[in-house]
Amino acid sequence: MSMNKVEKGFYGEFGGCFVNEDLQHVLNILDENFERYKDDPEFIEELRFYLREYIGRENPLTYAKNITAKAGGAKIYLKREDLNHTGAHKINNAIGQILLAKRMGAHRIIAETGAGQHGVATATACAIFGMDCTIYMGKLDTERQALNVFRMELLGAKVVPVASGQGRLKDAVDAALNDLVENYKDTFYLLGSAVGPHPFPTMVKHFQAIISEESKRQILEKEGKLPSAVVSCVGGGSNAIGAFAHYIDEPSVQLIGVEPSEAPTLTEGSPAVIHGFKCYTLLDEEGNPKPTYSIAAGLDYPGVGPEHSYLKKTGRSEYVTVSGQEALEAFQTLSKLEGIIPALESSHAVAYAMKLAGTMGKDESIIVNLSGRGDKDVEQVFNMLKSAR
Numbered sequence: 001m002s003m004n005k006v007e008k009g010f011y012g013e014f015g016g017c018f019v020n021e022d023l024q025h026v027l028n029i030l031d032e033n034f035e036r037y038k039d040d041p042e043f044i045e046e047l048r049f050y051l052r053e054y055i056g057r058e059n060p061l062t063y064a065k066n067i068t069a070k071a072g073g074a075k076i077y078l079k080r081e082d083l084n085h086t087g088a089h090k091i092n093n094a095i096g097q098i099l100l101a102k103r104m105g106a107h108r109i110i111a112e113t114g115a116g117q118h119g120v121a122t123a124t125a126c127a128i129f130g131m132d133c134t135i136y137m138g139k140l141d142t143e144r145q146a147l148n149v150f151r152m153e154l155l156g157a158k159v160v161p162v163a164s165g166q167g168r169l170k171d172a173v174d175a176a177l178n179d180l181v182e183n184y185k186d187t188f189y190l191l192g193s194a195v196g197p198h199p200f201p202t203m204v205k206h207f208q209a210i211i212s213e214e215s216k217r218q219i220l221e222k223e224g225k226l227p228s229a230v231v232s233c234v235g236g237g238s239n240a241i242g243a244f245a246h247y248i249d250e251p252s253v254q255l256i257g258v259e260p261s262e263a264p265t266l267t268e269g270s271p272a273v274i275h276g277f278k279c280y281t282l283l284d285e286e287g288n289p290k291p292t293y294s295i296a297a298g299l300d301y302p303g304v305g306p307e308h309s310y311l312k313k314t315g316r317s318e319y320v321t322v323s324g325q326e327a328l329e330a331f332q333t334l335s336k337l338e339g340i341i342p343a344l345e346s347s348h349a350v351a352y353a354m355k356l357a358g359t360m361g362k363d364e365s366i367i368v369n370l371s372g373r374g375d376k377d378v379e380q381v382f383n384m385l386k387s388a389r
């Protein structure tokens, strides 16, 4: 693979586009189209229409008074991405990218998925726009997530199990990239997080920034001032970068990304190029991306978005870890005290926010990005709690 480094798409030393020439050509076309349409008034109007009428935005910024009382300090507000259609933030990006795909004349969408959440969001977006949909998924993952495979099929997608390599997410990404290079004239690769070669991280941030665009307006209405902190869980980093975006230039707002202590990419990783871009990553002794295991499937990725890597290096954001056990407790606490069952991913952010709130004054506030709802995790938690007894 020849290293073809473009200057665009760098966040300090991170990001970039380290891919072969064929793929570079395809990504250049994507970049040109993204730049051309993102500020186009008709594109914006159509995107706003679907955000409102299909996803159900804007979603509320809910004051969580009971966990605030329990934590005993700053007011905790929840940005309710869990209330979006399909139950998480991923649909924001899927709808944004599919509208771009439509403008580019694509009628076939491909995507990768690990646990299946991005595959379901993509299949959903394809259903409403009548697009042909192919989802690549590691063979091992299709066996472990049989119900999500069925969901995608119900939504009209074709799920292709990838048996090569270890049959995991990375192998699914490779298969999707090969498909893209072969079929780019009519095919659009809808990537699921703020990772990958340029322009994907920039594009995914653009479509997820709606989270902080709304939350900033909402907190100013409710509190009359900015929050002291914004807290989000970090897998690849898309919900976090969306929740941070409109606060990055507000130095009084602390930005905190929460990683599972079982996959501490930013907290313990070192800079390296993986999957076509440079970021902090966990490597094994041989320099290969290290397999991770988090109870939250969506946080299980050995790399992280390049902008988070940059925000860490410059000190603008802070990254901390929370264990699976602490997340499991927060999952139960939020359910019991607020009547909201959070995704296990989001439970990591809730756990840290409750600790942080206790160290702050009652006149301060914290926004927690509740990236998704926990219905998908109830059976897993049931089994974990049963075996713990």
Ligand SMILES: *Cc1c(COP(=O)(O)O)cnc(C)c1O
Residues within 6 Å of the ligand: 088, 089, 090, 117, 192, 193, 194, 233, 234, 235, 236, 237, 238, 239, 240, 298, 299, 343, 345, 346, 371, 372, 373
């Ligand atoms: C996929 C997912 C995540 C992690 O992905 P990011 O790109 O880091 O946001 C977090 N929460 C939920 C509910 C998810 O489905």
